[in-house]
Amino acid sequence: MIRLFKYAKPFKFLVAAVVLLVFLQTMADLYLPTLMSDIIDKGVMRGDTGVILSTGGSMLVVAGLGGLAAVLSSFLSAKVAVGFGRILRNEVFSHVSSFSEKEIDQFGTATLITRSTNDITQIQNVVIMMLRMMISAPFMAIGGIMLALSKDRALTLVFVVAMPILALVIGFIASKGLPRFRKIQVKIDRVNLVLREKLTGIRVIRAFNQTRYERQRFDEANRDLTDNYIKINRIMAFMMPSMMLVMNVTALAILWFGMIRIDSGSMGMGALVAFTQYSMQIMFSMVMLSMMFIMVPRAQAAAVRVLEILDAQPDIKDPQSPVKTSLNRGYVEFRNVTFHYAGAEAPAISNVSFSAGPGEVTAIIGSTGAGKSTILNLIPRFYDTISGEVLVDGVDVRKWSLESLRHKIGYVPQKPVLFSGSIEDNLRYGRESANASDLSKAAEIAQASDFITEFERGYVHQISQGGTNLSGGQKQRLSIARALVRNPEIYLFDDSFSALDFKTDSKLRTALKPVTREATVILVAQRVGTVIDADRIVVMEEGKVAGIGTHQELLANCPVYREIVLSQLSEEEIA
Numbered sequence: 024m025i026r027l028f029k030y031a032k033p034f035k036f037l038v039a040a041v042v043l044l045v046f047l048q049t050m051a052d053l054y055l056p057t058l059m060s061d062i063i064d065k066g067v068m069r070g071d072t073g074v075i076l077s078t079g080g081s082m083l084v085v086a087g088l089g090g091l092a093a094v095l096s097s098f099l100s101a102k103v104a105v106g107f108g109r110i111l112r113n114e115v116f117s118h119v120s121s122f123s124e125k126e127i128d129q130f131g132t133a134t135l136i137t138r139s140t141n142d143i144t145q146i147q148n149v150v151i152m153m154l155r156m157m158i159s160a161p162f163m164a165i166g167g168i169m170l171a172l173s174k175d176r177a178l179t180l181v182f183v184v185a186m187p188i189l190a191l192v193i194g195f196i197a198s199k200g201l202p203r204f205r206k207i208q209v210k211i212d213r214v215n216l217v218l219r220e221k222l223t224g225i226r227v228i229r230a231f232n233q234t235r236y237e238r239q240r241f242d243e244a245n246r247d248l249t250d251n252y253i254k255i256n257r258i259m260a261f262m263m264p265s266m267m268l269v270m271n272v273t274a275l276a277i278l279w280f281g282m283i284r285i286d287s288g289s290m291g292m293g294a295l296v297a298f299t300q301y302s303m304q305i306m307f308s309m310v311m312l313s314m315m316f317i318m319v320p321r322a323q324a325a326a327v328r329v330l331e332i333l334d335a336q337p338d339i340k341d342p343q344s345p346v347k348t349s350l351n352r353g354y355v356e357f358r359n360v361t362f363h364y365a366g367a368e369a370p371a372i373s374n375v376s377f378s379a380g381p382g383e384v385t386a387i388i389g390s391t392g393a394g395k396s397t398i399l400n401l402i403p404r405f406y407d408t409i410s411g412e413v414l415v416d417g418v419d420v421r422k423w424s425l426e427s428l429r430h431k432i433g434y435v436p437q438k439p440v441l442f443s444g445s446i447e448d449n450l451r452y453g454r455e456s457a458n459a460s461d462l463s464k465a466a467e468i469a470q471a472s473d474f475i476t477e478f479e480r481g482y483v484h485q486i487s488q489g490g491t492n493l494s495g496g497q498k499q500r501l502s503i504a505r506a507l508v509r510n511p512e513i514y515l516f517d518d519s520f521s522a523l524d525f526k527t528d529s530k531l532r533t534a535l536k537p538v539t540r541e542a543t544v545i546l547v548a549q550r551v552g553t554v555i556d557a558d559r560i561v562v563m564e565e566g567k568v569a570g571i572g573t574h575q576e577l578l579a580n581c582p583v584y585r586e587i588v589l590s591q592l593s594e595e596e597i598a
């Protein structure tokens with residue numbers, strides 16, 4: 024957890040102010056029993072109203088100043104803790120943004136969300152406690168012991184017995200509770216995972232009448248978390264009464280032995296009252312410290328989980344001296360590329376070689392799971408090859424700076440992703456500087472302008488979260504328009520025309536032709552109709568290239584391609 028404190032550096036002056044204020048508050052708390060002792064010994068016992076009033080006045084002033092310091096220190100420590108939490112959340116977010124698909128797959132989205140929110144909140148809460156208790160508890164304990172000793176040395180022997188008992192009680196309870204505290208975060212992960220799956224897949228769940236099963240699955244995860252909380256609370260419920268028991272018995276012992284000492288004339292009444300209050304302060308500081316010993320390990324577990332994210336090195340990052348420009352534009356080449364996903368038994372693609380150039384359309388076709396999307400994923404470096412090279416403009420993609428490489432690419436994913444906001448905002452995601460005419464031109468080509476203009480608010484029509492207020496085909500067309508707005512060197516269409524009807528698919532491809540005259544187009548498709556006009560078709564089968572050529576060449580030479588074509592078109596249509 025200490026490693027995380029470097030993110031609290033901007034608050035060093037505020038932390039210093041909190042330390043000072045907590046110190047002042049503790050000093051005030053420690054001074055009050057001494058003043059009380061003076062009131063009793065010098066005022067009440069001697070019947071001196073003047074002393075009672077003046078010392079009482081001093082007590083009011085000291086208590087007021089202590090209260091002020093307490094309020095200010097609470098305010099400032101909360102400010103430090105939430106500021107620290109904000110910096111940490113930003114840090115985690117920007118680090119996760121640099122993750123490659125590999126790290127995202129490894130962690131999983133649910134835990135990444137829990138760690139960025141709940142875990143950081145745990146740490147934030149403990150920082151508030153630490154700032155207040157960790158400083159005041161030792162001050163109070165040491166100050167209390169010194170002052171108690173000054174009041175009566177012999178009576179402090181009571182602590183020699185009481186303290187170890189208190190420490191034992193706290194230690195015993197903490198040893199039972201701590202392992203459960205550590206499990207909480209993992210159980211929250213599980214609840215988040217089920218909830219996330221349930222919310223994103225709600226339509227499928229309803230369509231398959233699996234609502235009851237999903238409710239049960241959520242209930243199990245929820246119950247598991249609740250049980251853990253109940254067990255912790257059951258254990259912790261013993262904590263306060265046990266500690267209060269020890270504290271009250273100690274107070275009783277002090278009064279008992281104190282009275283004996285007063286009887287023998289070795290101690291004054293005021294000193295006994297002050298001593299009792301000091302003993303309570305010492306015990307209370309022990310309780311505060313023990314709370315810290317319980318809370319800190321829980322935050323420690325959260326800190327480890329946050330550090331796991333911050334320590335994870337993105338698999339894909341900029342090279343040390345990256346290439347930023349090149350003379351060529353839009354050349355893509357695969358040289359004997361093999362790739363397999365982490366944990367997968369077989370490679371997703373093996374020994375793939377082909378090249379694509381500007382003004383050409385290269386189509387990739389093959390059965391499901393043949394490795395088509397994997398080929399596209401390697402071009403913007405969503406993943407890196409295991410062996411072989413992927414070259415863009417004649418340079419290995421690993422030598423490009425990620426920004427320059429991705430700047431060249433207009434990527435349209437298999438599953439369209441839109442963000443909440445207006446249509447205009449979503450299209451400008453392609454290029455921030457695009458003007459209204461760029462947007463409408465792109466929408467026109469993507470066959471999206473008709474449905475956009477039908478919306479009452481046109482381009483400022485609001486898209487809901489995840490684009491749920493649009494049809495699959497509309498989302499796909501907007502996602503294509505977004506790539507067109509970018510005006511890139513290389514277009515990557517990952518099965519991007521699949522949700523379009525045949526007529527729109529064909530109109531879109533015709534409209535694309537002039538735009539892509541100078542750009543390289545690589546498109547993955549399932550339909551023969553989409554690839555038939557391509558300059559080059561790469562046929563994939565089980566991760567390997569089964570043939571490369573034009574439609575006519577492949578029909579003549581590639582049995583796999585012929586089989587795909589025959590499964591979709593009749594002999595007459597082929598002829």
Ligand SMILES: Nc1ncnc2c1ncn2[C@@H]1O[C@H](COP(=O)(O)OP(=O)(O)OP(=O)(O)O)[C@@H](O)[C@H]1O
Nearest residue numbers: 128364365367371390391392393394395396397398
């Ligand atoms: N993130 C991943 N982790 C592990 N294996 C994966 C991952 N993504 C894909 N695969 C596996 O890699 C292989 C190739 O997948 P890919 O998505 O490239 O196929 P595809 O040809 O695009 O299929 P489709 O047409 O169904 O989209 C498949 O066997 C798939 O199960």
